[in-house]
Amino acid sequence: MNAISFVHEQLSGKKSYPKFKAGDNVTVNYKIVEGSKERIQSFKGDVLKIQGTGATVTFTVRKISDGVGVERIFPLLSPHIDGIVLNKVGKVRRARLFYLRERAGKAARIKEKRV
Numbered sequence: 324m325n326a327i328s329f330v331h332e333q334l335s336g337k338k339s340y341p342k343f344k345a346g347d348n349v350t351v352n353y354k355i356v357e358g359s360k361e362r363i364q365s366f367k368g369d370v371l372k373i374q375g376t377g378a379t380v381t382f383t384v385r386k387i388s389d390g391v392g393v394e395r396i397f398p399l400l401s402p403h404i405d406g407i408v409l410n411k412v413g414k415v416r417r418a419r420l421f422y423l424r425e426r427a428g429k430a431a432r433i434k435e436k437r438v
Contacts, residue, residue, distance in 0.1 A: 338400075338404070340399070340406075340407040341407060341408075341409040342409075343370060343373075343382075343407070343409050344370065344373065344418075345370050345371060345372055345373060345413075345415060345417065345418050345419060345420050346369065346370065346412075346413025346414065346415030346417075346420060346433050347369070347370050347409060347410075347411065347412055347413050348367070348368070348369050348370075348409075348410040348411040348413065348433075349367070349368070349369075349370055349384060349407055349408065349409055349410060350365050350366070350367040350407070350408040350410060351365065351366045351367075351384060351395075351397055351404060351406075351407055352364075352365050352404070352405040352406045352407070352408070353365070353366060353397070353403055353404055353405065354403045354404075354405055363405050366384060366386065366395055367386060367410070368384040368385050368386030368387075368393075368395075369384065369385055369386070369413065369420070369423070369433060370382055370383070370384055370420075371383040371384070371385050371394065371419065371420045371421065371423065372418065372419040372420065372421075373418075378400055379398075380398070380399040380400065381396050381397060381398050381399065382396070382397055382399060383395070383396050383397075384397065385423065385424075387431070392424065411435050412435065412436045412438075413433040413434065413435065413436060414433070414434040414435065414436040415433060420433075
C-alpha cells in the first residue's frame with residue numbers, strides 16, 4: 324500500500340505551501356488566463372478563514388483596495404495558484420475573522436506575532 328501511495332504522490336505533483344492560518348498576511352500569486360496569454364497576478368491581504376478538508380480546502384483573503392474591502396476565495400489545491408508567500412504571522416484568538424468587515428482604518432489592523 325505504501326508503494327501505491329508513493330507513486331500517486333509523485334504523479335499528482337502536490338505543491339507545498341507555507342503553513343498559514345487565519346490572521347496571517349499572505350500574498351497569493353494566481354495565474355490569470357486572458358485569451359491566449361497567461362500572466363501572474365498577486366493578491367496580498369489577510370486570511371479571514373480556512374475551511375474544508377482534503378481536496379476541497381479553501382481560504383478567504385481580504386484586502387483594502389482604494390478604501391473598498393475586497394475578499395477573494397482561493398481553492399488551496401487549485402492548479403492556478405502559482406505560489407503563496409507568508410508575509411506576517413498575525414496574533415489572533417479566533418479561527419474566523421469576520422469582525423474585520425465592520426472595521427476600518429487602524430481598528431482593522433491585526434497585531435503581528437513576535438517570534
